[in-house]
Amino acid sequence: MTDDLEQLYQSTYTAVVRFLYRKVWDAERAEDLAQEVFVRALSHRPEKPRAWVFAVAANLARDEARAAMRRKRHLTLLKGDPIAQPALSPAADDSVERDEQMASVHEALNTLTPRDREILLLWDAGLSYPEIAAQTGLAVGAVGTTLARARRRLVDAHDRQHSRTGTDAAHS
Amino acid sequence: MPTTGSTRERGPMRHIPEDELHAYLDQALSRTQCVEIESHLAECPSCRGMRDGIAALRDRTTALLAKLAPPARPLPPYERLSRVAAEVATQRRRRLHLLAWAASLVVAVGLGWSASSFTRDSAARGAARAVARVSGPAEAGSATPSGLPTTPAPPAAMAQAGQSARARATDPERPGNAVRSSTSTPALAARSSRSSSAGHPTARSPQAMAAAASDSARAVREATLRVLSPTPTLELTNLDRSGRQEDLEGMWRTMPWDGTKTAAGEVPHIDGLPVVQVQVQSGDQSASAVTVVAQQLASGQVIRTIEGPATDVSQILSRHGLGEVDSAMSADGSGRLLPDGGHAMAMQVGDRMLAITGDLPSDSLRAMIRRLNAELRSK
Numbered sequence: 075m076t077d078d079l080e081q082l083y084q085s086t087y088t089a090v091v092r093f094l095y096r097k098v099w100d101a102e103r104a105e106d107l108a109q110e111v112f113v114r115a116l117s118h119r120p121e122k123p124r125a126w127v128f129a130v131a132a133n134l135a136r137d138e139a140r141a142a143m144r145r146k147r148h149l150t151l152l153k154g155d156p157i158a159q160p161a162l163s164p165a166a167d168d169s170v171e172r173d174e175q176m177a178s179v180h181e182a183l184n185t186l187t188p189r190d191r192e193i194l195l196l197w198d199a200g201l202s203y204p205e206i207a208a209q210t211g212l213a214v215g216a217v218g219t220t221l222a223r224a225r226r227r228l229v230d231a232h233d234r235q236h237s238r239t240g241t242d243a244a245h246s
Numbered sequence: 247m248p249t250t251g252s253t254r255e256r257g258p259m260r261h262i263p264e265d266e267l268h269a270y271l272d273q274a275l276s277r278t279q280c281v282e283i284e285s286h287l288a289e290c291p292s293c294r295g296m297r298d299g300i301a302a303l304r305d306r307t308t309a310l311l312a313k314l315a316p317p318a319r320p321l322p323p324y325e326r327l328s329r330v331a332a333e334v335a336t337q338r339r340r341r342l343h344l345l346a347w348a349a350s351l352v353v354a355v356g357l358g359w360s361a362s363s364f365t366r367d368s369a370a371r372g373a374a375r376a377v378a379r380v381s382g383p384a385e386a387g388s389a390t391p392s393g394l395p396t397t398p399a400p401p402a403a404m405a406q407a408g409q410s411a412r413a414r415a416t417d418p419e420r421p422g423n424a425v426r427s428s429t430s431t432p433a434l435a436a437r438s439s440r441s442s443s444a445g446h447p448t449a450r451s452p453q454a455m456a457a458a459a460s461d462s463a464r465a466v467r468e469a470t471l472r473v474l475s476p477t478p479t480l481e482l483t484n485l486d487r488s489g490r491q492e493d494l495e496g497m498w499r500t501m502p503w504d505g506t507k508t509a510a511g512e513v514p515h516i517d518g519l520p521v522v523q524v525q526v527q528s529g530d531q532s533a534s535a536v537t538v539v540a541q542q543l544a545s546g547q548v549i550r551t552i553e554g555p556a557t558d559v560s561q562i563l564s565r566h567g568l569g570e571v572d573s574a575m576s577a578d579g580s581g582r583l584l585p586d587g588g589h590a591m592a593m594q595v596g597d598r599m600l601a602i603t604g605d606l607p608s609d610s611l612r613a614m615i616r617r618l619n620a621e622l623r624s625k
Contacts, residue, residue, distance in 0.1 A: 080324050083321075083324050083327070084321070084324070087321055087322075088318075088321070091316060092314075092315050092316065095314070095315065095316045096311075096314050101316035101317060101319075104316055105316075105319070105322075109322060109327060109330075112327050113327055113330050113331045113334065116327060116328055116331035117331050117334060117335055172313075175313050176313050176314055179310045179311070179313050179314050180314060182310070183311075183314070194307070194311075195311075197272070198307075198308065198311045202274065203269065203272065203274035214274075217269070217274070218265035218266065218268045218269035218272070218274065219265040219268075221265075221268050221272070222264050222265045222268045222300075225268070225303050225304065225307045226303065228307055228310060228311075229303055229306050229307060229310070232310055
Protein backbone atom coordinates (compact mmCIF):
# COMPACT_ATOMS: atom_id res chain seq x y z
CA MET A 75 0.00 0.00 0.00
CA THR A 76 2.82 2.32 0.94
CA ASP A 77 4.51 1.33 -2.28
CA ASP A 78 1.41 2.27 -4.25
CA LEU A 79 1.33 5.68 -2.66
CA GLU A 80 5.02 6.19 -3.15
CA GLN A 81 4.65 5.30 -6.79
CA LEU A 82 1.75 7.67 -7.12
CA TYR A 83 3.82 10.34 -5.42
CA GLN A 84 6.68 9.87 -7.84
CA SER A 85 4.42 9.94 -10.86
CA THR A 86 1.92 12.66 -9.96
CA TYR A 87 3.60 15.07 -7.53
CA THR A 88 4.69 17.42 -10.31
CA ALA A 89 1.24 17.29 -11.88
CA VAL A 90 -0.36 18.11 -8.52
CA VAL A 91 1.98 21.06 -8.02
CA ARG A 92 1.17 22.32 -11.50
CA PHE A 93 -2.55 21.83 -10.95
CA LEU A 94 -2.36 23.80 -7.71
CA TYR A 95 -0.13 26.45 -9.22
CA ARG A 96 -2.75 27.16 -11.86
CA LYS A 97 -5.16 27.92 -9.05
CA VAL A 98 -3.09 29.74 -6.43
CA TRP A 99 -0.48 31.27 -8.78
CA ASP A 100 2.29 30.98 -6.25
CA ALA A 101 4.93 28.31 -6.80
CA GLU A 102 5.90 27.89 -3.17
CA ARG A 103 2.34 27.82 -1.95
CA ALA A 104 1.52 25.26 -4.60
CA GLU A 105 4.34 23.05 -3.39
CA ASP A 106 3.30 23.41 0.24
CA LEU A 107 -0.25 22.47 -0.63
CA ALA A 108 0.88 19.55 -2.77
CA GLN A 109 2.93 18.17 0.10
CA GLU A 110 -0.02 18.64 2.39
CA VAL A 111 -2.14 16.67 -0.05
CA PHE A 112 0.26 13.72 0.01
CA VAL A 113 0.71 13.83 3.77
CA ARG A 114 -3.05 13.56 4.05
CA ALA A 115 -3.11 10.73 1.55
CA LEU A 116 -0.59 8.88 3.71
CA SER A 117 -2.82 8.99 6.74
CA HIS A 118 -6.12 8.48 4.89
CA ARG A 119 -5.03 5.68 2.57
CA PRO A 120 -7.75 6.38 0.01
CA GLU A 121 -9.08 3.61 -2.18
CA LYS A 122 -8.63 5.54 -5.42
CA PRO A 123 -5.57 7.55 -4.52
CA ARG A 124 -5.08 9.37 -7.80
CA ALA A 125 -8.57 10.78 -8.00
CA TRP A 126 -8.50 11.42 -4.25
CA VAL A 127 -5.29 13.39 -4.45
CA PHE A 128 -6.67 15.76 -7.07
CA ALA A 129 -9.97 16.11 -5.26
CA VAL A 130 -8.16 17.16 -2.08
CA ALA A 131 -5.89 19.45 -4.06
CA ALA A 132 -8.93 21.12 -5.60
CA ASN A 133 -10.46 21.57 -2.15
CA LEU A 134 -7.29 23.05 -0.69
CA ALA A 135 -6.99 25.41 -3.64
CA ARG A 136 -10.60 26.48 -3.18
CA ASP A 137 -10.03 27.19 0.52
CA GLU A 138 -6.92 29.08 -0.41
CA ALA A 139 -8.76 31.16 -3.00
CA ARG A 140 -11.46 32.00 -0.48
CA ALA A 141 -8.90 33.11 2.08
CA ALA A 142 -7.12 35.17 -0.55
CA MET A 143 -10.42 36.74 -1.53
CA ARG A 144 -11.13 37.65 2.10
CA ARG A 145 -7.68 39.18 2.47
CA LYS A 146 -8.10 41.06 -0.75
CA ARG A 147 -11.49 42.41 0.24
CA HIS A 148 -10.11 43.46 3.57
CA LEU A 149 -7.17 45.22 2.00
CA THR A 150 -9.42 46.87 -0.53
CA LEU A 151 -11.53 48.20 2.31
CA LEU A 152 -8.45 49.47 4.05
CA LYS A 153 -6.87 51.12 1.07
CA GLY A 154 -9.95 52.03 -0.88
CA ASP A 155 -8.35 51.07 -4.15
CA PRO A 156 -7.95 47.82 -6.05
CA ILE A 157 -4.95 45.72 -5.38
CA ALA A 158 -2.19 46.28 -7.85
CA GLN A 159 -0.87 43.26 -9.68
CA PRO A 160 2.53 42.29 -8.36
CA ALA A 161 5.10 43.86 -10.60
CA LEU A 162 7.28 41.57 -12.64
CA SER A 163 10.76 41.69 -11.31
CA PRO A 164 13.34 42.71 -13.87
CA ALA A 165 15.11 39.57 -14.92
CA ALA A 166 16.86 37.97 -17.83
CA ASP A 167 15.21 38.40 -21.21
CA ASP A 168 14.06 34.82 -21.60
CA SER A 169 12.52 34.91 -18.16
CA VAL A 170 10.64 38.11 -19.03
CA GLU A 171 9.40 36.51 -22.20
CA ARG A 172 8.40 33.44 -20.30
CA ASP A 173 6.47 35.58 -17.81
CA GLU A 174 4.70 37.40 -20.63
CA GLN A 175 3.69 34.17 -22.31
CA MET A 176 2.48 32.84 -19.03
CA ALA A 177 0.45 35.97 -18.34
CA SER A 178 -1.26 35.75 -21.71
CA VAL A 179 -2.21 32.09 -21.20
CA HIS A 180 -3.36 32.95 -17.69
CA GLU A 181 -5.56 35.66 -19.11
CA ALA A 182 -6.96 33.33 -21.75
CA LEU A 183 -7.68 30.71 -19.11
CA ASN A 184 -9.58 33.31 -17.11
CA THR A 185 -12.05 33.77 -19.96
CA LEU A 186 -13.32 30.22 -19.43
CA THR A 187 -16.19 29.48 -17.08
CA PRO A 188 -15.01 28.04 -13.75
CA ARG A 189 -16.42 24.63 -14.64
CA ASP A 190 -14.82 24.50 -18.08
CA ARG A 191 -11.54 25.66 -16.57
CA GLU A 192 -11.68 23.04 -13.82
CA ILE A 193 -12.33 20.23 -16.28
CA LEU A 194 -9.61 21.35 -18.62
CA LEU A 195 -7.09 21.56 -15.77
CA LEU A 196 -8.09 18.15 -14.42
CA TRP A 197 -7.69 16.64 -17.86
CA ASP A 198 -4.32 18.31 -18.26
CA ALA A 199 -3.30 16.95 -14.86
CA GLY A 200 -3.80 13.46 -16.25
CA LEU A 201 -7.20 12.44 -14.95
CA SER A 202 -9.38 10.17 -17.06
CA TYR A 203 -12.90 11.01 -18.16
CA PRO A 204 -14.50 8.83 -15.45
CA GLU A 205 -12.23 10.38 -12.81
CA ILE A 206 -13.10 13.89 -13.98
CA ALA A 207 -16.78 12.97 -14.02
CA ALA A 208 -16.61 11.58 -10.48
CA GLN A 209 -14.87 14.67 -9.17
CA THR A 210 -17.02 17.29 -10.87
CA GLY A 211 -20.36 15.56 -10.82
CA LEU A 212 -20.55 15.74 -14.59
CA ALA A 213 -21.82 12.79 -16.66
CA VAL A 214 -18.95 10.93 -18.31
CA GLY A 215 -20.52 11.63 -21.69
CA ALA A 216 -20.47 15.37 -20.99
CA VAL A 217 -16.76 15.49 -20.27
CA GLY A 218 -15.88 15.34 -23.96
CA THR A 219 -18.36 18.10 -24.78
CA THR A 220 -16.97 20.31 -22.02
CA LEU A 221 -13.39 19.65 -23.05
CA ALA A 222 -14.21 20.43 -26.67
CA ARG A 223 -15.66 23.78 -25.65
CA ALA A 224 -12.91 24.59 -23.16
CA ARG A 225 -10.13 23.86 -25.62
CA ARG A 226 -11.68 25.93 -28.31
CA ARG A 227 -12.25 28.86 -25.98
CA LEU A 228 -8.78 28.79 -24.56
CA VAL A 229 -7.12 28.77 -27.96
CA ASP A 230 -9.52 31.37 -29.36
CA ALA A 231 -9.00 33.71 -26.42
CA HIS A 232 -5.27 33.35 -26.70
CA ASP A 233 -5.28 33.95 -30.45
CA ARG A 234 -7.52 37.01 -30.02
CA GLN A 235 -5.03 38.51 -27.60
CA HIS A 236 -2.22 37.97 -30.01
CA SER A 237 -4.01 39.39 -33.01
CA ARG A 238 -4.82 42.41 -30.78
CA THR A 239 -1.22 42.98 -29.76
CA GLY A 240 -0.24 42.32 -33.37
CA THR A 241 -2.62 45.07 -34.55
CA ASP A 242 -1.27 47.39 -31.84
CA ALA A 243 2.24 46.73 -33.03
CA ALA A 244 1.21 47.42 -36.62
CA HIS A 245 -0.42 50.70 -35.64
CA SER A 246 2.49 52.04 -33.67
CA MET B 247 -18.39 -6.86 -49.21
CA PRO B 248 -21.36 -6.16 -46.97
CA THR B 249 -19.47 -4.35 -44.18
CA THR B 250 -17.85 -1.83 -46.48
CA GLY B 251 -21.17 -1.28 -48.11
CA SER B 252 -22.90 -0.54 -44.82
CA THR B 253 -20.14 1.86 -43.74
CA ARG B 254 -20.33 3.61 -47.02
CA GLU B 255 -24.02 3.93 -46.54
CA ARG B 256 -23.73 5.23 -43.00
CA GLY B 257 -20.64 7.35 -43.52
CA PRO B 258 -21.99 10.48 -45.15
CA MET B 259 -25.21 10.17 -43.25
CA ARG B 260 -23.79 10.32 -39.75
CA HIS B 261 -20.65 12.40 -39.31
CA ILE B 262 -18.82 12.03 -36.04
CA PRO B 263 -19.81 14.69 -33.52
CA GLU B 264 -17.03 16.98 -32.33
CA ASP B 265 -17.15 15.92 -28.68
CA GLU B 266 -16.90 12.29 -29.71
CA LEU B 267 -13.75 13.05 -31.66
CA HIS B 268 -12.31 14.75 -28.59
CA ALA B 269 -13.17 11.71 -26.51
CA TYR B 270 -11.72 9.47 -29.21
CA LEU B 271 -8.44 11.36 -29.26
CA ASP B 272 -8.45 11.46 -25.46
CA GLN B 273 -8.70 7.67 -25.54
CA ALA B 274 -11.82 7.80 -23.45
CA LEU B 275 -13.94 5.55 -25.62
CA SER B 276 -14.58 1.86 -25.53
CA ARG B 277 -12.99 -0.45 -28.05
CA THR B 278 -16.25 -0.89 -29.92
CA GLN B 279 -16.74 2.86 -30.20
CA CYS B 280 -13.18 3.27 -31.42
CA VAL B 281 -13.60 0.66 -34.11
CA GLU B 282 -16.77 2.32 -35.25
CA ILE B 283 -15.17 5.74 -35.45
CA GLU B 284 -12.07 4.48 -37.16
CA SER B 285 -14.01 2.70 -39.85
CA HIS B 286 -16.01 5.84 -40.46
CA LEU B 287 -12.86 7.97 -40.60
CA ALA B 288 -11.43 5.63 -43.19
CA GLU B 289 -14.36 6.45 -45.43
CA CYS B 290 -15.08 10.07 -44.64
CA PRO B 291 -12.57 12.79 -45.63
CA SER B 292 -14.52 15.56 -43.94
CA CYS B 293 -14.44 13.76 -40.58
CA ARG B 294 -10.75 13.07 -41.09
CA GLY B 295 -10.20 16.76 -41.60
CA MET B 296 -12.15 17.51 -38.49
CA ARG B 297 -10.18 14.94 -36.57
CA ASP B 298 -6.92 16.56 -37.67
CA GLY B 299 -8.21 19.96 -36.66
CA ILE B 300 -9.20 18.70 -33.23
CA ALA B 301 -5.87 16.93 -32.81
CA ALA B 302 -4.13 20.23 -33.55
CA LEU B 303 -6.42 22.06 -31.10
CA ARG B 304 -5.62 19.47 -28.46
CA ASP B 305 -1.91 19.88 -29.01
CA ARG B 306 -2.14 23.67 -28.87
CA THR B 307 -4.09 23.54 -25.63
CA THR B 308 -1.52 21.26 -24.10
CA ALA B 309 1.30 23.52 -25.31
CA LEU B 310 -0.40 26.65 -23.95
CA LEU B 311 -1.11 25.07 -20.59
CA ALA B 312 2.47 23.82 -20.40
CA LYS B 313 3.49 27.46 -20.12
CA LEU B 314 1.46 27.75 -16.95
CA ALA B 315 3.91 25.82 -14.85
CA PRO B 316 5.98 26.80 -11.84
CA PRO B 317 9.75 26.58 -12.19
CA ALA B 318 10.77 22.96 -12.03
CA ARG B 319 12.11 21.92 -8.68
CA PRO B 320 13.39 18.60 -7.42
CA LEU B 321 10.90 16.20 -5.97
CA PRO B 322 11.03 16.35 -2.17
CA PRO B 323 12.03 12.94 -0.79
CA TYR B 324 9.08 10.71 -0.09
CA GLU B 325 10.60 9.76 3.27
CA ARG B 326 10.18 13.32 4.45
CA LEU B 327 6.47 13.20 3.76
CA SER B 328 6.00 9.88 5.47
CA ARG B 329 7.92 11.24 8.44
CA VAL B 330 5.60 14.25 8.63
CA ALA B 331 2.59 11.97 8.32
CA ALA B 332 3.92 9.83 11.17
CA GLU B 333 4.45 12.93 13.31
CA VAL B 334 0.93 14.09 12.65
CA ALA B 335 -0.39 10.68 13.65
CA THR B 336 1.67 10.77 16.84
CA GLN B 337 0.36 14.22 17.64
CA ARG B 338 -3.16 12.99 17.25
CA ARG B 339 -2.54 10.02 19.54
CA ARG B 340 -0.81 12.23 22.09
CA ARG B 341 -3.69 14.63 22.18
CA LEU B 342 -6.00 11.72 22.82
CA HIS B 343 -3.76 10.60 25.68
CA LEU B 344 -3.78 14.09 27.11
CA LEU B 345 -7.55 14.10 26.92
CA ALA B 346 -7.69 10.76 28.69
CA TRP B 347 -5.35 12.09 31.34
CA ALA B 348 -7.50 15.17 31.83
CA ALA B 349 -10.59 13.00 32.03
CA SER B 350 -9.01 10.79 34.67
CA LEU B 351 -8.11 13.93 36.62
CA VAL B 352 -11.72 15.00 36.52
CA VAL B 353 -12.76 11.57 37.74
CA ALA B 354 -10.19 11.77 40.52
CA VAL B 355 -11.44 15.14 41.66
CA GLY B 356 -14.98 13.88 41.47
CA LEU B 357 -14.07 10.87 43.61
CA GLY B 358 -12.44 13.16 46.10
CA TRP B 359 -15.55 15.23 46.28
CA SER B 360 -17.87 12.29 46.84
CA ALA B 361 -15.51 10.75 49.36
CA SER B 362 -15.50 14.02 51.24
CA SER B 363 -19.20 13.84 51.87
CA PHE B 364 -18.67 10.57 53.75
CA THR B 365 -15.44 11.19 55.60
CA ARG B 366 -15.18 14.90 55.83
CA ASP B 367 -12.45 15.09 58.45
CA SER B 368 -10.00 12.65 56.96
CA ALA B 369 -10.56 14.12 53.53
CA ALA B 370 -9.82 17.56 54.89
CA ARG B 371 -6.55 16.30 56.28
CA GLY B 372 -5.72 14.70 52.96
CA ALA B 373 -6.43 17.89 51.13
CA ALA B 374 -4.27 19.84 53.51
CA ARG B 375 -1.46 17.44 52.75
CA ALA B 376 -2.10 17.79 49.06
CA VAL B 377 -1.87 21.55 49.30
CA ALA B 378 1.35 21.33 51.26
CA ARG B 379 2.77 19.06 48.64
CA VAL B 380 1.59 20.99 45.63
CA SER B 381 2.78 24.38 46.76
CA GLY B 382 6.48 24.93 46.59
CA PRO B 383 8.49 26.63 49.29
CA ALA B 384 7.94 30.07 47.88
CA GLU B 385 4.18 29.79 48.05
CA ALA B 386 3.98 27.53 51.03
CA GLY B 387 3.03 30.40 53.29
CA SER B 388 0.41 31.90 51.07
CA ALA B 389 -1.02 28.75 49.56
CA THR B 390 -1.53 26.94 52.83
CA PRO B 391 -3.96 29.03 54.77
CA SER B 392 -3.47 28.75 58.49
CA GLY B 393 -7.14 28.03 58.92
CA LEU B 394 -7.08 25.16 56.47
CA PRO B 395 -7.56 22.27 58.89
CA THR B 396 -10.75 23.88 59.99
CA THR B 397 -11.88 24.47 56.44
CA PRO B 398 -14.69 21.99 56.17
CA ALA B 399 -15.00 21.44 52.40
CA PRO B 400 -12.06 19.61 50.82
CA PRO B 401 -12.96 20.60 47.26
CA ALA B 402 -12.35 24.20 48.27
CA ALA B 403 -8.95 23.24 49.54
CA MET B 404 -8.22 21.42 46.31
CA ALA B 405 -9.36 24.42 44.35
CA GLN B 406 -6.94 26.49 46.35
CA ALA B 407 -4.19 24.08 45.57
CA GLY B 408 -5.10 24.35 41.93
CA GLN B 409 -5.05 28.10 42.19
CA SER B 410 -1.60 28.17 43.65
CA ALA B 411 -0.34 25.95 40.87
CA ARG B 412 -2.07 28.14 38.36
CA ALA B 413 -0.69 31.31 39.91
CA ARG B 414 2.75 29.89 39.55
CA ALA B 415 2.03 28.88 35.99
CA THR B 416 0.97 32.34 34.93
CA ASP B 417 3.11 34.53 37.14
CA PRO B 418 5.30 36.49 34.74
CA GLU B 419 7.73 37.33 37.51
CA ARG B 420 8.87 33.76 37.63
CA PRO B 421 11.32 33.08 34.85
CA GLY B 422 10.95 29.38 35.47
CA ASN B 423 9.33 27.47 32.68
CA ALA B 424 8.57 24.13 34.22
CA VAL B 425 5.01 24.65 35.25
CA ARG B 426 4.31 27.29 32.70
CA SER B 427 5.45 25.15 29.85
CA SER B 428 3.17 22.41 31.02
CA THR B 429 0.30 24.66 30.11
CA SER B 430 1.75 26.35 27.10
CA THR B 431 3.41 23.56 25.19
CA PRO B 432 0.34 21.48 24.53
CA ALA B 433 -1.10 24.58 22.94
CA LEU B 434 2.04 24.94 20.93
CA ALA B 435 1.90 21.34 19.87
CA ALA B 436 -1.69 21.73 18.85
CA ARG B 437 -0.83 24.85 16.94
CA SER B 438 2.01 23.32 15.08
CA SER B 439 -0.02 20.32 14.08
CA ARG B 440 -2.81 22.57 12.97
CA SER B 441 -0.56 24.71 10.89
CA SER B 442 0.70 21.63 9.19
CA SER B 443 -2.80 20.55 8.35
CA ALA B 444 -3.34 23.98 6.88
CA GLY B 445 -0.61 23.19 4.46
CA HIS B 446 2.83 23.92 5.87
CA PRO B 447 4.57 20.59 6.08
CA THR B 448 7.85 22.22 5.37
CA ALA B 449 11.18 20.88 6.37
CA ARG B 450 11.25 22.50 9.75
CA SER B 451 7.79 21.51 10.87
CA PRO B 452 8.54 17.86 11.68
CA GLN B 453 11.32 18.95 13.97
CA ALA B 454 9.24 21.71 15.45
CA MET B 455 6.45 19.30 16.07
CA ALA B 456 8.73 16.71 17.53
CA ALA B 457 10.27 19.32 19.78
CA ALA B 458 6.90 20.58 20.86
CA ALA B 459 5.74 17.04 21.50
CA SER B 460 8.71 16.08 23.59
CA ASP B 461 8.53 19.45 25.34
CA SER B 462 4.98 18.87 26.38
CA ALA B 463 5.75 15.38 27.60
CA ARG B 464 8.70 16.67 29.54
CA ALA B 465 6.77 19.60 30.89
CA VAL B 466 4.29 17.26 32.49
CA ARG B 467 7.14 15.33 34.12
CA GLU B 468 8.90 18.46 35.21
CA ALA B 469 5.79 19.92 36.70
CA THR B 470 5.62 17.00 39.10
CA LEU B 471 9.29 17.14 39.92
CA ARG B 472 9.07 20.80 40.55
CA VAL B 473 6.28 20.68 43.07
CA LEU B 474 7.70 17.71 44.89
CA SER B 475 10.97 19.34 45.78
CA PRO B 476 10.23 21.40 48.86
CA THR B 477 13.68 22.35 50.10
CA PRO B 478 16.02 22.83 47.21
CA THR B 479 19.52 23.75 48.12
CA LEU B 480 21.01 23.59 44.69
CA GLU B 481 20.53 25.33 41.46
CA LEU B 482 18.23 23.70 39.01
CA THR B 483 19.06 24.51 35.46
CA ASN B 484 17.34 23.72 32.26
CA LEU B 485 19.98 21.59 30.60
CA ASP B 486 17.78 18.79 29.53
CA ARG B 487 19.00 18.61 25.94
CA SER B 488 22.38 17.53 27.13
CA GLY B 489 22.75 15.10 24.28
CA ARG B 490 23.02 17.89 21.75
CA GLN B 491 26.67 18.46 21.34
CA GLU B 492 26.27 21.15 18.73
CA ASP B 493 25.34 23.37 21.63
CA LEU B 494 28.86 23.15 22.92
CA GLU B 495 30.54 25.91 21.02
CA GLY B 496 34.25 26.28 20.59
CA MET B 497 36.97 23.76 20.01
CA TRP B 498 36.24 20.46 21.63
CA ARG B 499 38.39 17.40 21.59
CA THR B 500 37.01 13.99 22.21
CA MET B 501 39.46 12.07 24.31
CA PRO B 502 39.93 8.49 25.36
CA TRP B 503 38.91 8.00 28.95
CA ASP B 504 42.29 6.72 30.09
CA GLY B 505 44.15 9.49 28.31
CA THR B 506 42.00 12.13 29.93
CA LYS B 507 42.66 10.83 33.38
CA THR B 508 46.37 11.05 33.02
CA ALA B 509 46.51 14.31 31.09
CA ALA B 510 44.15 16.49 33.07
CA GLY B 511 44.32 14.87 36.44
CA GLU B 512 41.10 13.80 38.08
CA VAL B 513 38.08 14.40 35.85
CA PRO B 514 34.83 14.72 37.73
CA HIS B 515 32.58 11.79 37.02
CA ILE B 516 30.34 9.33 38.77
CA ASP B 517 32.28 6.32 39.95
CA GLY B 518 31.10 2.97 38.74
CA LEU B 519 29.26 4.09 35.61
CA PRO B 520 30.60 3.30 32.15
CA VAL B 521 32.02 6.37 30.44
CA VAL B 522 30.57 6.96 27.00
CA GLN B 523 32.49 10.01 25.91
CA VAL B 524 34.90 12.56 27.25
CA GLN B 525 35.16 15.97 25.66
CA VAL B 526 37.68 18.56 26.62
CA GLN B 527 37.81 22.19 25.64
CA SER B 528 41.31 23.33 26.36
CA GLY B 529 41.95 26.89 27.28
CA ASP B 530 45.39 28.49 27.50
CA GLN B 531 46.27 26.90 30.77
CA SER B 532 45.16 23.49 31.84
CA ALA B 533 43.39 25.14 34.74
CA SER B 534 40.81 26.71 32.45
CA ALA B 535 39.87 23.49 30.63
CA VAL B 536 36.25 22.50 30.49
CA THR B 537 35.52 18.80 30.56
CA VAL B 538 32.30 17.08 29.70
CA VAL B 539 32.06 13.46 30.72
CA ALA B 540 29.14 11.46 29.37
CA GLN B 541 28.25 8.35 31.31
CA GLN B 542 25.55 5.81 30.77
CA LEU B 543 23.21 4.53 33.40
CA ALA B 544 21.95 1.00 33.42
CA SER B 545 18.68 2.32 31.99
CA GLY B 546 20.51 3.60 28.94
CA GLN B 547 20.12 7.23 29.97
CA VAL B 548 23.17 9.37 29.48
CA ILE B 549 24.18 11.85 32.12
CA ARG B 550 26.86 14.43 31.64
CA THR B 551 29.18 15.93 34.17
CA ILE B 552 30.48 19.35 33.22
CA GLU B 553 33.33 20.93 35.10
CA GLY B 554 35.26 24.06 34.36
CA PRO B 555 35.60 27.78 35.01
CA ALA B 556 32.33 29.16 36.25
CA THR B 557 31.92 31.56 33.35
CA ASP B 558 32.48 28.87 30.72
CA VAL B 559 30.17 26.37 32.31
CA SER B 560 27.44 28.90 32.85
CA GLN B 561 27.82 29.89 29.23
CA ILE B 562 27.25 26.32 28.18
CA LEU B 563 24.26 26.15 30.45
CA SER B 564 22.85 29.41 29.17
CA ARG B 565 23.20 28.23 25.61
CA HIS B 566 20.69 25.61 26.54
CA GLY B 567 18.13 28.27 27.11
CA LEU B 568 18.81 28.72 30.75
CA GLY B 569 19.71 32.39 30.71
CA GLU B 570 22.33 33.62 33.08
CA VAL B 571 23.43 31.38 35.83
CA ASP B 572 23.80 33.39 38.94
CA SER B 573 27.53 33.58 39.44
CA ALA B 574 27.18 35.34 42.77
CA MET B 575 26.39 32.07 44.42
CA SER B 576 27.95 31.44 47.76
CA ALA B 577 31.22 29.58 47.64
CA ASP B 578 30.14 26.76 49.87
CA GLY B 579 27.98 25.47 47.08
CA SER B 580 24.65 26.18 48.64
CA GLY B 581 22.90 27.71 45.72
CA ARG B 582 19.42 28.93 45.51
CA LEU B 583 16.64 27.51 43.49
CA LEU B 584 16.30 28.89 40.03
CA PRO B 585 12.59 28.87 39.54
CA ASP B 586 12.59 26.33 36.82
CA GLY B 587 12.70 22.60 37.28
CA GLY B 588 15.12 21.45 34.64
CA HIS B 589 17.17 18.37 34.35
CA ALA B 590 20.43 19.87 35.29
CA MET B 591 22.08 20.88 38.51
CA ALA B 592 24.88 23.34 38.73
CA MET B 593 27.02 24.13 41.71
CA GLN B 594 29.69 26.76 41.98
CA VAL B 595 32.76 26.26 44.11
CA GLY B 596 34.99 29.28 44.04
CA ASP B 597 35.50 30.23 40.42
CA ARG B 598 34.87 26.69 39.19
CA MET B 599 31.50 25.33 38.36
CA LEU B 600 30.31 21.78 38.44
CA ALA B 601 27.16 20.81 36.57
CA ILE B 602 25.43 17.56 35.98
CA THR B 603 22.78 17.04 33.40
CA GLY B 604 20.53 14.23 32.46
CA ASP B 605 16.95 13.20 32.04
CA LEU B 606 16.64 12.17 35.66
CA PRO B 607 14.49 13.24 38.57
CA SER B 608 15.97 16.37 40.08
CA ASP B 609 16.56 14.75 43.45
CA SER B 610 18.69 12.05 41.83
CA LEU B 611 20.74 14.72 40.10
CA ARG B 612 21.01 16.63 43.35
CA ALA B 613 22.28 13.59 45.20
CA MET B 614 24.84 12.96 42.49
CA ILE B 615 26.17 16.47 42.44
CA ARG B 616 26.46 16.55 46.22
CA ARG B 617 28.49 13.40 46.19
CA LEU B 618 30.67 14.69 43.36
CA ASN B 619 31.27 17.94 45.08
CA ALA B 620 32.20 16.22 48.31
CA GLU B 621 34.64 14.01 46.43
CA LEU B 622 36.20 16.92 44.60
CA ARG B 623 36.71 18.97 47.73
CA SER B 624 38.17 16.07 49.65
CA LYS B 625 40.94 15.88 47.05
